Amino acid sequence: DCPAGIEQGFKNAIAGADRAIVVTTPEVSAVRDADRIIGLLEASDIRDTQLIINRVRPDMVKRGDMLSSDDILDILGIKLIGIVPDDEGIISSSNKGEPSVLDSKSKAGEAYRNITARILGEEVPLMDLEDENKILVSLKKLFGRK
Numbered sequence: 001d002c003p004a005g006i007e008q009g010f011k012n013a014i015a016g017a018d019r020a021i022v023v024t025t026p027e028v029s030a031v032r033d034a035d036r037i038i039g040l041l042e043a044s045d046i047r048d049t050q051l052i053i054n055r056v057r058p059d060m061v062k063r064g065d066m067l068s069s070d071d072i073l074d075i076l077g078i079k080l081i082g083i084v085p086d087d088e089g090i091i092s093s094s095n096k097g098e099p100s101v102l103d104s105k106s107k108a109g110e111a112y113r114n115i116t117a118r119i120l121g122e123e124v125p126l127m128d129l130e131d132e133n134k135i136l137v138s139l140k141k142l143f144g145r146k
Helices: 007-014 028-043 058-063 069-076 088-096 107-119 129-142
Strands: 019-024 048-056 079-085
Touching (some): 019 028, 028 048, 088 107
Parallel strands (some): 019 048, 048 079
């Protein structure tokens, strides 16, 4: 976990690494920073680099207010190992000192568990956040809410 722009601190952090996981959010500035980090990793001969996209809001992606995972993958060109939806439950869990990964109702917790499984070599499909959003919209329509 290193902010882009801290050259020596970043070099120290990756000194013993042979692979890396880059975590970004779907904002233009964050993806730009991630791209820079990937370049620094490649310059340091770290080629096994994977991506997690954090705090994704399908409603904002659909409106064009947030980059889609496809947009981000086109820009960064590395393997995606997880998409984590924005989840208010993370803040609640954190404030209570409870690991969100243990919350069976948390979509972000599910995403974290799936990412862990992928890191350990299991074949786990990526969560389809668009389908989740469609189900929510359908339920709201069914119950007369917008």
